[in-house]
Structures are given as C-alpha cells and as structure tokens.
Amino acid sequence: MIQITNTLTGKKEPFTPIEPGKVKMYVCGPTVYNFIHIGNARPLVFFDVVGRYLKFSGFSVTRVMNYTDVDDKIIQKANEEKVSCETVTQKYIAEFEEDMKLLKVEQPDAQPKVTGHIPEIIKMIETLIAKGSAYVAADGEVFFSVRSFPQYGKLSKKKIDDLLVGARVAPDEKKKDPLDFSLWKPRKNEKEPAWDSPWGPGRPGWHIECSAMSIKYLGETFDIHGGGMDLMHPHHENEIAQSEGATAVPFCNYWVHNNLLTINSEKMSKSLGNIWLTRDFIKRFTAETLKFFLLSGHYRSTLDFSESQVREHQAALHRIYKALEKAHKLTQTDTNLSQPLTTEGNTADTFGKAFGAHWKEAMDDDFNTARVFGLVFDYVRVINAFVDKKGFKWTVEAKNIVNRFLSDMKTLSGVLNLFAEEPTAYLQTLRLLFLAEKGMSEAQIKEAILKRITARADKDFSLADQIRNDLLANGIELMDRGNETDWDVKFTG
Numbered sequence: 001m002i003q004i005t006n007t008l009t010g011k012k013e014p015f016t017p018i019e020p021g022k023v024k025m026y027v028c029g030p031t032v033y034n035f036i037h038i039g040n041a042r043p044l045v046f047f048d049v050v051g052r053y054l055k056f057s058g059f060s061v062t063r064v065m066n067y068t069d070v071d072d073k074i075i076q077k078a079n080e081e082k083v084s085c086e087t088v089t090q091k092y093i094a095e096f097e098e099d100m101k102l103l104k105v106e107q108p109d110a111q112p113k114v115t116g117h118i119p120e121i122i123k124m125i126e127t128l129i130a131k132g133s134a135y136v137a138a139d140g141e142v143f144f145s146v147r148s149f150p151q152y153g154k155l156s157k158k159k160i161d162d163l164l165v166g167a168r169v170a171p172d173e174k175k176k177d178p179l180d181f182s183l184w185k186p187r188k189n190e191k192e193p194a195w196d197s198p199w200g201p202g203r204p205g206w207h208i209e210c211s212a213m214s215i216k217y218l219g220e221t222f223d224i225h226g227g228g229m230d231l232m233h234p235h236h237e238n239e240i241a242q243s244e245g246a247t248a249v250p251f252c253n254y255w256v257h258n259n260l261l262t263i264n265s266e267k268m269s270k271s272l273g274n275i276w277l278t279r280d281f282i283k284r285f286t287a288e289t290l291k292f293f294l295l296s297g298h299y300r301s302t303l304d305f306s307e308s309q310v311r312e313h314q315a316a317l318h319r320i321y322k323a324l325e326k327a328h329k330l331t332q333t334d335t336n337l338s339q340p341l342t343t344e345g346n347t348a349d350t351f352g353k354a355f356g357a358h359w360k361e362a363m364d365d366d367f368n369t370a371r372v373f374g375l376v377f378d379y380v381r382v383i384n385a386f387v388d389k390k391g392f393k394w395t396v397e398a399k400n401i402v403n404r405f406l407s408d409m410k411t412l413s414g415v416l417n418l419f420a421e422e423p424t425a426y427l428q429t430l431r432l433l434f435l436a437e438k439g440m441s442e443a444q445i446k447e448a449i450l451k452r453i454t455a456r457a458d459k460d461f462s463l464a465d466q467i468r469n470d471l472l473a474n475g476i477e478l479m480d481r482g483n484e485t486d487w488d489v490k491f492t493g
C-alpha cells in the first residue's frame, strides 16, 4: 500500500483515494513570463513520477496543472519588452512545453489558463462575498477575510494570531485585517489586462485561480494537491481558505510538498546570479542527468546542486548505461548451453528475483526514489560481477538473469522516466559532452590512438605510454582489445 507524507496531518499515511481506483491530482504550475530553472523542474519531474507510479500501481490518474498567465510579473515583462501580455505568455507557455518535452514528462490531462477561466473565478468570488467570507473595498478590490475561516493556518501549522503578531504585512487601509488577501484587483490603468466583473474591470488575484480551476476539473474535494514547499504559505493556505470557505467541504485530502533546491548551499536567485535554466543544464549535462539528480534525494529533503554533485550523477548514469549496453549486447546471441550458475550468478539471480518487490516497497514508502537508486546500483554491481568474471559463459541460465535485468530496468524506466535511452547512443552523447567541456574532439582522440599504435609498432613504448597517460590526465581512458583500441571517458565520482 502506498504511504504518503501528508502536510495537512503532518503524518505519513496510507493513500486511499476518494473513489476507489481513481486519483485526482492538482499541481501548481508556472507563471509564464520566463524560462524555468532547475528548481522549477524539481516538482515537474517529481510529480510526473508520482503520477506514473500511481498509474503503474493500477490507479487511473487525472492530473491538472495550471498556467498562471495573468500576474504582475507578466505585466512588467510586457511593459519592458513593449509587447502585449499575451505575446509574453504565449512565448513562455511554448518554451515551458518545450522543456517538458526535453524532460519527457507526461502532459497533464488538463493545463488550464487563468485567462480562460475568468467566469468561474468571478462566480467563486461572488459565492465568498455572499457567504460573508469576502468583502469589496471602495475602489472595487475584493479581499478574502482570513478571520472568516477559523481553521486558517491548518496546513502550515500557523495560528492566525501568531501570524498577526509576526506579520510584516503593511497595514493596508483598504483591508479590514492585515492578513486579508486580494481575490480581485481593480485595473490600475488602461494598459493592464482586465475583465468586466460585478466590481468593475480588473483581474483575479493569484490564489483564487488554483481554487477555481482545481475544483472545476477535479471536483470540490480531490485526492492530491502538490507543489513546492515555498508555496505552502500563503498560497496553499489561501487556496484551502477560499475553497472550503466557498464549498464548506474539505478541499483536498493529501497535500504533498517537495522541498527546494539550493546551489552550493545558497538559494537560487537572480540577485546572486546563480540561476541555472533547465534548458542550459540539459544542453550541458543531458536531461537524464537532471532527472537523475532531482530524484536522487527524497522529495521532502532539500537538494543541493554543485558541479561535483552533477559529476557524480553523470558517473553513476554512465555506469548504469554501460551495464545496460553490455546486457543488450549479450542478449543478441542465442545459447543452448546449460550449466549450473557460478557463485556470482547465484547472487545476481537471487537479487534479480527480489528486485521487483524491493523497488516497489521503496516507492510505496512515500515515493522513496533515493532508495530505488540504491537498489539499481546494487543490481548493476551484481550483474557486472557476474558477467565480467573471468570464465563467464553465456548459458541459458545466464541469459535468464540478464534478460530479467533488462526487463526490470525497462519497467522501472517507465515509472522513473529514466534509463530509457538507447544505451550506445546515450553513452556516446555523454562522451561527446565530456569532450566538449575539455575542448577536445573525438578526431583528436582517434589521432592519438593511431599515433600510439604506430609507436608500439616501432617499439617506442615510452611514447606509447606517454600518449596513454596524457589522455588519462584528461579523463580519457584507452582500452586495448586485441589489435583494436577503444576509448571511454573515465568519469570520477
């Protein structure tokens, strides 16, 4: 049974959907005015895996992720670039979708935009006003009255009175209470995007969109609401207050929050100049490396990005893909030879038989992808120990073990959205990226190999050794196989 840590209760709980066999899930999507960075990619990759694993576990899953396409930042960007807000949002929705494609994450079942749901939002605000949970200020701004929702703070475990004491919210004359937040903002000038409403032309505040759109697509109560921990308060807290204020039924049963990503232990921010765009990262290190890195820690822990961390993950991916490539090559040959397994063969066999149950156990335990990776490393190690052992024979028994390894990894790759690339092509990509970083080309290496072959033919072994050592100093390893010499990157980490 799947266990999920529910922020709402603060506990790890067995997952039971409202309707048996069906999961309804909402994740806060991007504000579309910029390219996404690798911190934004974390929930994208993680909640994709959550959706995939729920499907793998037999649930039919409906996933919704919104686009915030009306916002101060969008208006600012449009003004800076002297274009319309629509031009900005169309561009960055397209760029976001391109990043989703690069990451190969599944398209949610619905990706509603705020601008397409103004009537639903207005209707919800009207309900809140009618129920006394919201009020209209003189200039037409509508506020949610936090005092009207006594349970406010139940998600982030903050008490209204404590929030008021520590509130750095500037007392706003329009607001009755400093914690009250905007549901509808009147238009400030003609250039701002605006829609007609009972309170005059204006646009929705940020929080109300997620309440209105999640309820429209998933119903008044749904199963899972996801997002980054930085959204827990006030955004998610406000979503609960608005939704439950309007419907009087529980809004969402399981709140799942992924922790944040830091860069060299610092917050990623424009002012620090340490922002890594998802796209730039993928270009330099591959999408596999990014996904592998983002899933390498438990989603509830912070993840610290550093170049050495990335190198380690590349090295691990290289090792895994090497094992996959080797296994693929082995299974190209048929065999009728039958003989008892070696000690290493028995170890690999026992490990393989239990692998399926073990990784599912780890995923059932609050989507523990880090533990799954540990199992994958062990699997690769026992397979390597078996097939690399001197005297290894390609037998019927060996074939069963290697085939099972490939099929296990394929099943897993469908859930983790990882390890699914064609191994030989992917290893080549890793090699070429490595060379590009070193400012070297494949032709240069081939030339060095030829030079070394000539040196050896001339019995100039010191030159031959020097060529090998020079390459090794640059992270390139030569491997002699009979008369042929192969090369590979020696990933460290």
Ligand SMILES: [Zn+2]
Residues within 6 Å of the ligand: 027, 028, 029, 210, 235
């Ligand atoms: Zn949201």
